Amino acid sequence: xxxxxxxxxxxxxxxxxxxxxxxxxxxxxxxxxxxxxxxxxxxxxxxxxxxxxxxxxxxxxxxxxxxxxxxxxxxxxxxxxxxxxxxxxxxxxxxxxxxxxxxxxxxxxxxxxxxxxxxxxxxxxxxxxxxxxxxxxxxxxxxxxxxxxxxxxxxxxxxxxxxxxxxxxxxxxxxxxxxxxxxxxxxxxxxxxxxxxxxxxxxxxxxxxxxxxxxxxxxxxxxxxxxxxxxxxxxxxxxxxxxxxxxxxxx
Amino acid sequence: xxxxxxxxxxxxxxxxxxxxxxxxxxxxxxxxxxxxxxxxxxxxxxxxxxxxxxxxxxxxxxxxxxxxxxxxxxxxxxxxxxxxxxxxxxxxxxx
Amino acid sequence: xxxxxxxxxxxxxxxxxxxxxxxxxxxxxxxxxxxxxxxxxxxxxxxxxxxxxxxxxxxxxxxxxxxxxxxxxxxxxxxxxxxxxxxxxxxxxxxxxxxxxxxxxxxxxxxxxxxxxxxxxxxxxxxxxxxxxxxxxxxxxxxxxxxxxxxxxxxxxxxxxxxxxxxxxxxxxxxxxxxxxxxxxxxxxxxxxxxxxxxxxxxxxxxxxxxxxxxxxxxxxxxxxxxxxxxxxxxxxxxxxxxxxxxxxxxxxxxxxxxxxxxxxxxxxxxxxxxxxxxxxxxxxxxxxxxxxxxxxxxxxxxxxxxxxxxxxxxxxxxxxxxxxxxxxxxxxx
Numbered sequence: 001x002x003x004x005x006x007x008x009x010x011x012x013x014x015x016x017x018x019x020x021x022x023x024x025x026x027x028x029x030x031x032x033x034x035x036x037x038x039x040x041x042x043x044x045x046x047x048x049x050x051x052x053x054x055x056x057x058x059x060x061x062x063x064x065x066x067x068x069x070x071x072x073x074x075x076x077x078x079x080x081x082x083x084x085x086x087x088x089x090x091x092x093x094x095x096x097x098x099x100x101x102x103x104x105x106x107x108x109x110x111x112x113x114x115x116x117x118x119x120x121x122x123x124x125x126x127x128x129x130x131x132x133x134x135x136x137x138x139x140x141x142x143x144x145x146x147x148x149x150x151x152x153x154x155x156x157x158x159x160x161x162x163x164x165x166x167x168x169x170x171x172x173x174x175x176x177x178x179x180x181x182x183x184x185x186x187x188x189x190x191x192x193x194x195x196x197x198x199x200x201x202x203x204x205x206x207x208x209x210x211x212x213x214x215x216x217x218x219x220x221x222x223x224x225x226x227x228x229x230x231x232x233x234x235x236x237x238x239x240x241x242x243x244x245x246x247x248x249x250x251x
Numbered sequence: 252x253x254x255x256x257x258x259x260x261x262x263x264x265x266x267x268x269x270x271x272x273x274x275x276x277x278x279x280x281x282x283x284x285x286x287x288x289x290x291x292x293x294x295x296x297x298x299x300x301x302x303x304x305x306x307x308x309x310x311x312x313x314x315x316x317x318x319x320x321x322x323x324x325x326x327x328x329x330x331x332x333x334x335x336x337x338x339x340x341x342x343x344x345x346x
Numbered sequence: 347x348x349x350x351x352x353x354x355x356x357x358x359x360x361x362x363x364x365x366x367x368x369x370x371x372x373x374x375x376x377x378x379x380x381x382x383x384x385x386x387x388x389x390x391x392x393x394x395x396x397x398x399x400x401x402x403x404x405x406x407x408x409x410x411x412x413x414x415x416x417x418x419x420x421x422x423x424x425x426x427x428x429x430x431x432x433x434x435x436x437x438x439x440x441x442x443x444x445x446x447x448x449x450x451x452x453x454x455x456x457x458x459x460x461x462x463x464x465x466x467x468x469x470x471x472x473x474x475x476x477x478x479x480x481x482x483x484x485x486x487x488x489x490x491x492x493x494x495x496x497x498x499x500x501x502x503x504x505x506x507x508x509x510x511x512x513x514x515x516x517x518x519x520x521x522x523x524x525x526x527x528x529x530x531x532x533x534x535x536x537x538x539x540x541x542x543x544x545x546x547x548x549x550x551x552x553x554x555x556x557x558x559x560x561x562x563x564x565x566x567x568x569x570x571x572x573x574x575x576x577x578x579x580x581x582x583x584x585x586x587x588x589x590x591x592x593x594x595x596x597x598x599x600x601x602x603x604x605x606x607x608x609x610x611x612x613x614x615x616x617x618x619x620x621x622x623x624x625x626x627x628x629x630x631x632x633x634x635x636x637x638x639x640x641x642x643x644x645x646x647x648x649x650x651x652x653x654x655x656x657x658x659x660x661x662x663x664x665x666x667x668x669x670x671x672x673x674x675x676x677x678x679x680x
Binding site for chain 1: 365377381398407410411414417419420421422423424425426427430431433434437438441444479488529532537539645649652653654655656657658659660662663664666
Binding site for chain 2: 033035036038039042135138139142213
């Protein structure tokens with residue numbers, strides 16, 4: 001049986017949140033300052049929290065008795081539906097902050113719009129996540145400004161991060177037939193409607209950062225259908241190893 | 252050789268509406284905006300506040316502990332400033 | 347404990363202190379009044395505190411590594427969130443403690459340099475590896491349990507900023523030991539493999555945790571002055587015994603065995619008595635030859651070095667912004 005559009009929609013959101021939250025948690029004990037160590041953990045905790053709410057809802061939609069951890073730990077990378085952006089490795093601090101900026105600049109208006117969904121659960125999750133992502137946008141935005149308009153080295157690193165990650169932006173705004181039906185039913189967010197907010201926020205921040213968004217010759221896509229970069233597999237292998245080694249165990 | 256230090260900031264948090272800001276600790280940040288964000292991340296992880304002040308530590312003027320006696324002892328003898336100094340008959344009721 | 351510094355020899359030459367001021371200071375301590383940063387204090391008191399508080403801070407910071415080893419492999423989303431927030435608390439506690447040390451006139455950069463240069467110590471316990479998931483629960487239960495034994499009396503330590511930091515830390519840490527014990531309990535009641543994992547972790551962490559309290563009172567230097575100045579309030583052995591008495595029944599409740607064939611309950615004293623602690627191992631680990639000493643320092647140094655360009659950029663940007671603001675103000679004035 002193919003999953004319903006609502007299940008696919010919810011899992012995509014959940015996987016985005018989990019994969020990005022996991023990536024941020026990889027910074028543990030490696031942050032540039034003690035203060036930033038704490039800030040990065042807060043970002044990771046927000047995202048893991050969002051993922052848990054969304055998996056919980058996915059389980060209800062599916063109605064087959066699966067639980068949040070079954071989705072997180074027992075699916076292979078081909079079954080993960082997150083966008084390519086969030087699975088990209090942390091790289092240096094500039095790459096992590098640019099990735100966070102792209103995602104937050106999309107997710108903040110996205111969740112704000114989702115708060116108006118006709119689906120009550122998604123609306124409630126949207127209302128909570130919107131506030132969290134607004135802070136992520138501020139945090140990442142301020143760092144990108146500092147790095148872009150900081151030293152020669154930080155500028156070069158921020159620029160390199162933009163070059164590497166810009167090709168993953170368009171996938172955030174993709175819509176397939178299932179999404180289209182949900183948009184028409186007033187359940188899903190029409191990404192075309194939030195793109196102006198994304199472009200505006202990003203434009204202002206990059207301006208202040210003395211950076212510019214590079215031109216994209218070819219946008220990369222596929223994550224939403226389970227066609228990932230090589231980076232997701234090893235990440236999931238590490239994340240799932242213990243859970244899979246003890247089938248059925250409680251933790 | 253130590254690298255250049257980020258300035259030290261003092262953090263004050265209003266725990267809930269209606270209460271004053273209270274000193275909760277310090278942190279290092281490059282500028283005021285960063286200090287405000289970091290104060291939020293460091294000092295309100297358990298919903299400890301609704302408002303934050305930060306100020307660079309070097310901008311605070313402090314009294315010298317050596318002056319403690321001169322500054323604060325003279326008021327100790329002014330007991331007539333306190334309501335308990337005055338005996339009011341019980342029949343008058345609460346005042 | 348997290349600040350085993352107190353048990354090391356103070357190598358600096360002792361200064362002759364003004365006897366009148368010293369007497370007033372000691373009376374102040376004896377009356378359980380707090381000493382604040384700008385108050386007069388004997389040089390040895392300041393030095394001891396800087397050493398103890400910074401070691402405590404370093405321990406929190408290095409302590410993030412063994413637990414961080416399992417963040418990416420936590421077996422459920424709930425445990426992942428708990429572990430991230432616990433390690434985050436440790437970063438916070440390091441930060442509060444560095445701030446307390448800074449009130450004594452030494453900067454965080456200097457303290458950090460001392461750590462990276464290998465001149466400052468941190469708790470011996472963090473030089474042991476976390477080999478299985480059960481180590482994470484066991485660290486919460488035993489290491490945080492041992493830390494709490496030490497930290498609760500430190501809330502009343504004589505130096506104001508240290509005492510206030512400890513109060514905040516104790517409040518936040520109250521969940522650390524509980525989450526650890528609960529995590530071990532789930533394992534102890536789980537599959538045979540999980541139970542074996544829990545027992546194995548207890549076997550490996552029990553003795554190092556007892557060493558955390560420092561050498562026996564008979565050979566511990568410094569304790570006497572530190573006790574008189576109310577920096578330290580209980581002896582190493584007293585705290586260790588308190589920990590043993592609290593922990594042995596907790597292990598029994600889980601159906602786990604304390605790895606000590608000599609362990610026995612003394613009916614007369616009401617205390618659990620343990621076998622001999624391998625103090626040679628303790629000395630070896632403190633001297634840098636524990637299983638993970640080199641690795642922990644390498645990781646810390648790498649994090650610091652990899653972050654240097656970020657910190658520089660933040661300062662450079664702050665300066666640019668301040669200059670622009672000044673220029674704008676000047677222009678407006680013209």
